[in-house]
Amino acid sequence: MPSSIETLQTIVREKMSPLEGTAHSYKHVDRVCRIAAFLAKKEGADLELVQAGALLHDIGVVAGRPHNETGAELTRAILEGMGYPPQGIEKVVTIVLHHPWELRDKLETLEEKIVWDADKIDLLGAVGLARGFHWLGKEPFEAAVSRAFELLPSIYEGLNTPTARTIAVNRHKRTMSFLSALKEELSLADLPTI
Numbered sequence: 355m356p357s358s359i360e361t362l363q364t365i366v367r368e369k370m371s372p373l374e375g376t377a378h379s380y381k382h383v384d385r386v387c388r389i390a391a392f393l394a395k396k397e398g399a400d401l402e403l404v405q406a407g408a409l410l411h412d413i414g415v416v417a418g419r420p421h422n423e424t425g426a427e428l429t430r431a432i433l434e435g436m437g438y439p440p441q442g443i444e445k446v447v448t449i450v451l452h453h454p455w456e457l458r459d460k461l462e463t464l465e466e467k468i469v470w471d472a473d474k475i476d477l478l479g480a481v482g483l484a485r486g487f488h489w490l491g492k493e494p495f496e497a498a499v500s501r502a503f504e505l506l507p508s509i510y511e512g513l514n515t516p517t518a519r520t521i522a523v524n525r526h527k528r529t530m531s532f533l534s535a536l537k538e539e540l541s542l543a544d545l546p547t548i
Contacts, residue, residue, distance in 0.1 A: 359405050366409045377489035378415045390472035396517040399464045407449030407469040426451040471518035479525030
């Protein structure tokens with residue numbers, strides 16, 4: 355018999371199938387879940403809650419905006435349908451509700467902080483840069499670049515757990531190196547002087 359996490363993986367993969375090929379596809383969710391599981395083990399958090407929260411954190415993207423609120427509603431329905439314990443449902447719903455960047459100050463439990471960290475780690479480094487520019491691809495180029503300069507440098511400092519900062523340090527360095535090169539090339543500072 356499959357575990358509740360395996361059942362949840364199947365449900366989330368199916369519900370998120372319309373997002374295949376996007377920055378918020380199931381592949382992103384799977385990476386966040388694996389990062390979150392690693393963090394949970396290192397930080398001593400409740401692994402099942404972390405995995406459930408990570409798997410469901412972006413489920414609302416298929417339902418509309420704000421995706422954390424639509425995701426919290428879907429999370430409740432999915433977990434109730436699975437017969438998940440009511441106390442656990444509330445904790446996972448809160449993880450999903452509080453995972454956006456701007457709600458960092460609302461994080462209370464270690465499990466909420468770990469899922470938040472795992473999601474933000476997937477915005478750093480080569481994968482994060484590719485996801486970010488793909489996600490912002492509908493915006494004008496200058497707006498996407500401006501958003502990258504606004505958001506990306508502060509992610510690393512915003513991470514909540516020591517383990518998240520340790521595993522994200524190289525991704526942060528790659529991100530900052532890219533932004534530095536982008537700034538130089540946009541200003542043409544890389545042209546040789548004659």
